[in-house]
Amino acid sequence: MFWLFKTDPETYSWDDLVKDGKTIWDGVRNFQARNYLEKVAPGDLILIYHSQSDKAVVGIAKAVSSAFPDPTAESSNWVAVEIVPVVALPQKVTLQAIKSNSELANLPLIRQSRLSIMPIEDSAFYRICEMGGVDVKSFIRK
DNA sequence: GCCAACGTTGGC
DNA sequence: GCCAACGTTGGC
Secondary structure (H helix, E strand, O other), X not given: OEEXXXXXXXXXXXXXXXXXXXXXXXXXXXXXXXXXXXXOOOOOEEEEEEOOOOOEXXXXXXXXXXXXXXXXOOOOOOEEEEEEEEEEXXXXXXXXXXXXXXOOOOOHHHHOOOOOEEEEOHHHHHHHHHHOOOOHHHOOOO
């Protein structure tokens, strides 16, 4: 499956992920986001979106674990996944560009701006890759 | 900095 | 169980 994870670059950016090489995506404290996060499987590809100052999809990451209990959560029932960076988009895909594309205008990203983890349709994923100047075939094997 | 959207909390 | 008040997030 394909996903989009949202992050505030002031808190944790794509560059931080690249520098770390691998990270635990934790701290999700929203039920709807958690329900999606629980469905993430190893090998799933993830668009990384910068909110706030950037407002653009900046890179593609890959899940390398399935959901496990969030180590930063005091009570149980919250989950995290481990992800690694795959490729930075040569051109970032801005929120404005996504909004103005009729194929993408009904993404949860647009409709429900506060949701931080969301599934992405295959066609939308490929379209965003294309807009970002990424050759999908270079890292997806069918 | 403001506002809209949404979630959470607490009084009733 | 409802709803007002408040907090947080994110776009503008």
